[in-house]
Amino acid sequence: MIWKPNVTVAAVVEQNGKYLLVEEIPKGTEIKLNQPAGHLEPGESIIQACCREVLEETGHTFQPEVLTGIYHWTSASNGITYLRFTFSGQVTAFDHERKLDTGIIRAIWLNIDEIRAKQAFHRTPLVMQCIEDYLTGRNYPLNILKYYG
Known part of the structure; x- marks a missing residue:
């Protein structure tokens, strides 16, 4: 059997000194803070996955501008390894009527001091x-990523 990490995407969205985060309840845990993030799905590029996840979790349309980083992390709680592609960019629209993904309580905007103060609650x-x-x-041009779907 070949081992494969879970490929995930996330967005760092900063606007007027505040960052777009989500309050969520992962399975079997308490409320956590996270960037809008999720898993790559079949048939989509990594960039498309990030835009979709931001929309599904926050109601905001996201326009990635750069790749902020690629992160390799293994969760101590479940042993799952994640390969996370994180983008930064801007939100361009907001759908007030959109129902957010299951497990997402709400999207919130917090400043850096508030985020640091809540590190114990980060996912x-x-x-x-x-x-x-x-x-x-730290950032890299989007054209560093190639998609041959």
């Missing part, structure tokens, strides 16, 4: 790491 250590990388200006 993974990647939440803060992705924001820190964004703040340092």
Whole structure:
């Protein structure tokens, strides 16, 4: 059997000094904070997956501008390894009527101090790491990713 990591995507969205996050309840746990994020689905590019996840979890249409980083992380709680592609960019529209994904309580905007103060509630250590990388200006052009679907 060949081992394969779970491929996920996430978005760092900053607007007027606040970051778009979601409050969610992962299976069998308490409320956690996360970037809009989720799994790559069959037949979509990594960029398409990120745009879809942001829309499904927040109601916002997301326009990625750069790749902030690629993160390899194994969860101590379940042993699952994730390969996470994180993008930063802008939201361009908001659908007030959209029903959010199952498990998502709400989308919220928090400033960096509020996010740091709530680190105990982050879903993974990647939440803060992705924001820190964004703040340092770490980014890569989107054309680094190639899709041959």
